[in-house]
Amino acid sequence: MEQQLDWQKLGFSYTKTDFRYISKWKDGKWDDGELVTDNNLLINESSTCLHYGQQAFEGLKAYRRKDGGIQLFRPDENAKRMRLSCRRLLMPEIPEEKFIDACVQVVKANERFLAPYGVGSTLYLRPFMIGVGENIGVKPSKEYLFCIFCMPVSTYFKGGLQPVNFLVTDYDRAAPHGTGGSKVGGNYAASLYPHQIAKDRGFQDCIYLDPTTHTKIEEVGAANFFGITHDNKFITPISPSILPSITKYSLLHIAKEYLHLEVEEADVYIDKLDIFKEVGACGTAAVITPIGGIEFVGKMHTFYSQTEVGPFTKELYRYLTGIQQGDIEAPVGWIYPIK
Numbered sequence: 001m002e003q004q005l006d007w008q009k010l011g012f013s014y015t016k017t018d019f020r021y022i023s024k025w026k027d028g029k030w031d032d033g034e035l036v037t038d039n040n041l042l043i044n045e046s047s048t049c050l051h052y053g054q055q056a057f058e059g060l061k062a063y064r065r066k067d068g069g070i071q072l073f074r075p076d077e078n079a080k081r082m083r084l085s086c087r088r089l090l091m092p093e094i095p096e097e098k099f100i101d102a103c104v105q106v107v108k109a110n111e112r113f114l115a116p117y118g119v120g121s122t123l124y125l126r127p128f129m130i131g132v133g134e135n136i137g138v139k140p141s142k143e144y145l146f147c148i149f150c151m152p153v154s155t156y157f158k159g160g161l162q163p164v165n166f167l168v169t170d171y172d173r174a175a176p177h178g179t180g181g182s183k184v185g186g187n188y189a190a191s192l193y194p195h196q197i198a199k200d201r202g203f204q205d206c207i208y209l210d211p212t213t214h215t216k217i218e219e220v221g222a223a224n225f226f227g228i229t230h231d232n233k234f235i236t237p238i239s240p241s242i243l244p245s246i247t248k249y250s251l252l253h254i255a256k257e258y259l260h261l262e263v264e265e266a267d268v269y270i271d272k273l274d275i276f277k278e279v280g281a282c283g284t285a286a287v288i289t290p291i292g293g294i295e296f297v298g299k300m301h302t303f304y305s306q307t308e309v310g311p312f313t314k315e316l317y318r319y320l321t322g323i324q325q326g327d328i329e330a331p332v333g334w335i336y337p338i339k
């Protein structure tokens with residue numbers, strides 16, 4: 001590689017890689033799709049994605065195994081969720097085989113950006129679909145682009161497995177029967193302002209409560225929430241406006257089947273945080289980020305310890321990352337080998 005990448009210092013930022021995938025939907029069907037080198041898109045100025053947020057996306061990673069091979073983690077789940085997001089925004093669905101095949105093509109074409117095993121870096125894939133073409137009225141587009149680019153990343157929240165603090169603001173990221181459960185860009189536009197407030201006050205990000213009553217935890221910025229209670233139960237919030245995190249459902253399974261904990265999806269009240277000894281945020285980008293403290297109406301609630309990672313969080317992290325990079329045997333169907 002001409003420029004030598006410092007794998008551990010990548011963080012989560014854009015790097016132009018060699019190839020990206022692009023497929024067009026026109027006249028009611030997808031074309032075959034192709035890999036291209038240009039990282040700019042040329043689209044009509046009246047495209048629905050630019051004006052009305054007709055856009056959905058996904059995020060998944062390719063991992064390097066000890067034997068030098070490469071694998072994806074549950075790409076069928078990303079394909080499924082993307083179909084649901086597209087359905088919600090009246091966009092055409094991407095068949096699962098086309099979605100996974102495109103991921104494989106992108107990883108293979110950019111293999112030099114996937115670090116060797118064990119240095120803490122992965123290749124993050126960003127599939128997305130946008131409404132394009134001439135269309136200024138508020139109606140679904142007649143043309144779409146489905147694209148995937150990739151970039152090498154280390155961890156999303158700086159510091160890796162190190163506790164960080166979050167702030168509860170008065171803002172919502174989604175409406176009660178809106179698009180909170182769909183992975184669409186509009187949810188993120190609404191989150192930029194509260195995120196900035198949290199940042200300015202020295203927090204990692206903000207925590208969103210349920211938009212109806214503002215009493216229950218829903219999301220931790222762009223990640224899901226989980227906690228371990230004092231009697232060793234794994235609990236994660238339940239609500240239709242939470243984005244169903246694949247990492248979260250994987251941890252639920254790991255907690256039950258590998259750590260033999262009781263697990264539950266339940267309401268998590270913001271004024272009952274003292275039932276938890278350890279809490280964390282989880283997602284493909286965040287992996288597992290331990291939460292040190294949460295500020296709610298001016299009061300800081302701290303967990304396990306502000307600076308140390310709890311033993312259950314450590315075990316969950318060890319199993320999740322072990323499965324993802326092929327060191328620990330995965331449940332059937334979780335691993336998609338590329339080579």
Ligand SMILES: *Cc1c(COP(=O)(O)O)cnc(C)c1O
Pocket residue numbers: 059183219221222223224243244245246247248282283284285
């Ligand atoms: C993508 C995303 C997550 C994490 O989902 P994973 O499938 O675990 O990557 C959590 N919350 C929001 C709002 C998201 O967009």
